[in-house]
Amino acid sequence: MNLKVFxxxxxxxxxxxxxxxxxxxxxxxxxxLVVFVSGVFTNGAASGxxxxxxxxxxxxxxxxxxxxxxxxxxxxxxxxxxxxxxxLSLALPLYLYLRHDQATGxxx
Numbered sequence: 001m002n003l004k005v006f007x008x009x010x011x012x013x014x015x016x017x018x019x020x021x022x023x024x025x026x027x028x029x030x031x032x033l034v035v036f037v038s039g040v041f042t043n044g045a046a047s048g049x050x051x052x053x054x055x056x057x058x059x060x061x062x063x064x065x066x067x068x069x070x071x072x073x074x075x076x077x078x079x080x081x082x083x084x085x086x087x088l089s090l091a092l093p094l095y096l097y098l099r100h101d102q103a104t105g106x107x108x
Contacts, residue, residue, distance in 0.1 A: 007097035014089030057088045064095050073102045 029035050041047045061083065068076030075098050083091035 004097060004100055007093045007100060010093035011090050011097065014093055015086050018087050018089055053088060057083060057091070060088060060092060060095075064091075067099070068095075071099060071102055073099050 025036065025039065029039075039046075040050045061079070064076055064079055067073070073095075076095065078098065079091040079095045082094050
């Protein structure tokens with residue numbers, strides 16, 4: 001399998017899977033962000049998982065910023081709305097896709 005196809009598939013799955021659950025939550029509770037955040041930190045297991053993902057996302061953004069400048073990935077900024085609107089499960093494969101294109105000379 002071509003890595004580019006893998007990254008696109010991972011980005012698609014990384015968008016659909018989280019939003020299945022997030023969408024279900026918002027459908028049941030409305031767009032109340034206070035209720036959403038309190039639900040994310042509802043117990044020790046959920047809090048540990050949430051903090052792990054938040055720290056990973058921050059580290060990814062810092063790495064992405066420096067890596068994109070080093071490798072001249074001009075469209076790296078697309079990971080910002082991807083990460084904040086969907087999450088790391090979209091932002092990471094999206095950046096790898098963009099970086100792969102840059103490395104092979106097929107930039108957007």
